[in-house]
Amino acid sequence: MECEEEKCLIEQESTGGGKATYKYQLGVIFSCMGTIVGTGNLWRFPRILAQNSDETGGLVFLIVWVCFLFMWSSPMLLLEYSIGRYTKKAVLQSFRDFVGDKATWCGAFVTLVTFFISCYYSVILGWCIYFFGYAILNDLPTDNVQSKKIFDDFAVNSRWPVLFHALSVALAGLVVTKGVKTIERANLVMVPSFLAIILFTFTWTLTRPFADIGLKYMYSPNWASFANPRTWVDAASQNAFDTGAGMGMMVPYATYMTRKHGIVRYGTLLPSTNNMISLICGMTVISTVFSSLIALSPTYTTDQIVSILKDSGPGSTGLTFIWFPVLFRAAGLEFGRVLCVLFFLCLSFAGMSTLICNVELTTQTIEDFGVRRLYGVPLTLGMTFLIGLPSALSLDILSNQDFVWGFALVINGLMFQSLVIMYGANRYRQNIFNNFSIDDWYLPKIWQWIVMYVAPLEAMVLLVWWAVDLIVFEEDKAQRWYEFGTESFMATIVQWLIALVVLIILNVLLLKYKPSWFMSTSITSTPRSSCSSASQVSYGSNDVKEVPDDVVVTSFGDDDVDVVSYGSTGSSEAKEDLSAARAVCLNGGLLPESTFVSQKEEFLANGELGLKCNASETIDGAKDPHDESKCDIVNGSRGGLNRHRNEDSLTCENAMLSCTIMEHLTMSEKQKADNNADTASMHSSHQGRRNTSS
Numbered sequence: 001m002e003c004e005e006e007k008c009l010i011e012q013e014s015t016g017g018g019k020a021t022y023k024y025q026l027g028v029i030f031s032c033m034g035t036i037v038g039t040g041n042l043w044r045f046p047r048i049l050a051q052n053s054d055e056t057g058g059l060v061f062l063i064v065w066v067c068f069l070f071m072w073s074s075p076m077l078l079l080e081y082s083i084g085r086y087t088k089k090a091v092l093q094s095f096r097d098f099v100g101d102k103a104t105w106c107g108a109f110v111t112l113v114t115f116f117i118s119c120y121y122s123v124i125l126g127w128c129i130y131f132f133g134y135a136i137l138n139d140l141p142t143d144n145v146q147s148k149k150i151f152d153d154f155a156v157n158s159r160w161p162v163l164f165h166a167l168s169v170a171l172a173g174l175v176v177t178k179g180v181k182t183i184e185r186a187n188l189v190m191v192p193s194f195l196a197i198i199l200f201t202f203t204w205t206l207t208r209p210f211a212d213i214g215l216k217y218m219y220s221p222n223w224a225s226f227a228n229p230r231t232w233v234d235a236a237s238q239n240a241f242d243t244g245a246g247m248g249m250m251v252p253y254a255t256y257m258t259r260k261h262g263i264v265r266y267g268t269l270l271p272s273t274n275n276m277i278s279l280i281c282g283m284t285v286i287s288t289v290f291s292s293l294i295a296l297s298p299t300y301t302t303d304q305i306v307s308i309l310k311d312s313g314p315g316s317t318g319l320t321f322i323w324f325p326v327l328f329r330a331a332g333l334e335f336g337r338v339l340c341v342l343f344f345l346c347l348s349f350a351g352m353s354t355l356i357c358n359v360e361l362t363t364q365t366i367e368d369f370g371v372r373r374l375y376g377v378p379l380t381l382g383m384t385f386l387i388g389l390p391s392a393l394s395l396d397i398l399s400n401q402d403f404v405w406g407f408a409l410v411i412n413g414l415m416f417q418s419l420v421i422m423y424g425a426n427r428y429r430q431n432i433f434n435n436f437s438i439d440d441w442y443l444p445k446i447w448q449w450i451v452m453y454v455a456p457l458e459a460m461v462l463l464v465w466w467a468v469d470l471i472v473f474e475e476d477k478a479q480r481w482y483e484f485g486t487e488s489f490m491a492t493i494v495q496w497l498i499a500l501v502v503l504i505i506l507n508v509l510l511l512k513y514k515p516s517w518f519m520s521t522s523i524t525s526t527p528r529s530s531c532s533s534a535s536q537v538s539y540g541s542n543d544v545k546e547v548p549d550d551v552v553v554t555s556f557g558d559d560d561v562d563v564v565s566y567g568s569t570g571s572s573e574a575k576e577d578l579s580a581a582r583a584v585c586l587n588g589g590l591l592p593e594s595t596f597v598s599q600k601e602e603f604l605a606n607g608e609l610g611l612k613c614n615a616s617e618t619i620d621g622a623k624d625p626h627d628e629s630k631c632d633i634v635n636g637s638r639g640g641l642n643r644h645r646n647e648d649s650l651t652c653e654n655a656m657l658s659c660t661i662m663e664h665l666t667m668s669e670k671q672k673a674d675n676n677a678d679t680a681s682m683h684s685s686h687q688g689r690r691n692t693s694s
Helices: 025-036 039-051 059-087 091-099 101-137 144-155 160-178 180-206 211-218 223-227 229-243 250-254 263-296 302-310 319-329 333-368 373-393 395-423 425-434 445-472 489-513 572-579 667-681 684-693
Strands: 561-566 609-615 629-632 642-646 649-653
Touching: 025 180, 025 263, 039 059, 039 101, 039 229, 039 263, 039 302, 039 319, 039 333, 059 091, 059 223, 059 229, 059 250, 059 263, 059 395, 059 425, 059 445, 091 101, 091 250, 091 333, 091 395, 101 144, 101 160, 101 319, 101 333, 101 373, 101 395, 101 489, 144 160, 144 319, 160 180, 160 333, 160 373, 180 263, 180 333, 211 263, 229 263, 229 395, 229 445, 250 333, 263 302, 263 319, 319 333, 333 373, 373 395, 395 425, 395 445, 395 489, 425 445, 445 489
Parallel strands: none
Antiparallel strands: 561 609, 609 629, 642 649
């Protein structure tokens, strides 16, 4: 019979320890928006634009930046959404499942880069919180000199950034501890508030005298900048930072999505919306600087204004924090203060929504190692605070970390692209996107070509061009390429190499001395079915195996319970398939292979057979080398997807969510299992009533 789409949907429920999902469609949109909309729009984009603009203008940088949106960021975000939704795991384990055990270090590097970014990102969020409080308690500065002194007194000449760094980390951890529902509710408030305030600020800025001069400068070209590799490198890294492409941040959020969430729509529309917000923020800052300086002194030239734009701390780190208070003061003493308070409040909201996602990514990665969330969150917060301390104490270190790990997102992109290439780009596009999604846009083949050819070529050219420019054509003679300067070649390469070498060594050591950690999951291809849905199965080996068409499996369970189920309507075909399978519970490690389902096989009233595995018990005296388990038959009542093959047609029925299925038994084992199954089926009605009542 034909499969109904709603029955084919694998949707994890939050009860019973399953993977929770988003409650509202807007919750998904605003959570994803919160991931990519943040200080990267209001703090980083204007300063990178200023750094790549000269006396002529910044249009060339904007053109390159927009090109990277469609040729890099959007395809990468589509990839991240699909990985998280399909595997229900963080980046590290997802790489292992798709590419294999020996490539686990690739996912670890992606996670590490995002973790290092979050360490200094929380420092910047602390600045936002500080200036929010400052605007409430103090009068706003009247000019940029006074405003710069306020910024320097806080960020350079005091230890207050350490306290606010700790505060921002703690607040993010509080939200992450509560789980996806709290994250969703927080983003439903923070993201719309941010958008409303920034749109109001932008509209009001355009009414300022001389604001049009700033806009004209921003969109004026200096075509010679196309030959500057720094323009391309900064445009690529800014677009990746801006949208979160390559950070892996979308992977943990996508684990809470179901097949009905249109990831192709999200991956196409959200990055474009984010870049529009960045443009609005850039126009707001640039026009503010021009209008304020010209109003202060009409004799200022464009060169002088550009020089002031770039002179806002190392790498223009203080640009937004210096100029926006000056802008709001021009609106009047009290009204300007209200605007400034709202502005830094929304900036804090935007930064917090992004930091929450960063912390969630690291936390899920730690959970994948078997650490409970209760302990994983504090561990993540402690590491984020400690590694972010140097950035809180020194603007030079913060600028260095932003340069090193911001550009490392290009390498992260290469890691994700290699995953698709090794898995098979066309196979990935069909199985993980088009066949697996429900009511989503069709992903065309051009995405496949970009990921296979265009994006890797972009990354390699950028890396080589960047290295040659720093080594051969370094203009800053005070900072040679082989010195450990703020943005030097040597400082960047050494940090990358240390991270890569350490992760590869750890990967090798784990394979040699802890191989059991790798014996959990492999990704399989889509079965032939009218459901057009991919299957996801955990195997007790390292090989990628095909799933028998009679079974579909998905993850379910928490630290204490995993569930295995298969079979369907109680037909003879289902019983035969049921008897010919071996189940293994993975909540504490693999059960011995001598433990078969047939030892406790019983058919329930609805023809479903389930296996419930509780930690710290045994089954028939069999001991697990990692943990003890006991398996009992349970009723299949949670609602999920279960399928069996019947005369070349695939039937979808409601059944329990599943965790793993192993290979078929030998013929002798199968015959023994058939006998047990026939005996058990005589008591199916009584057994079904007993399980239902319990």
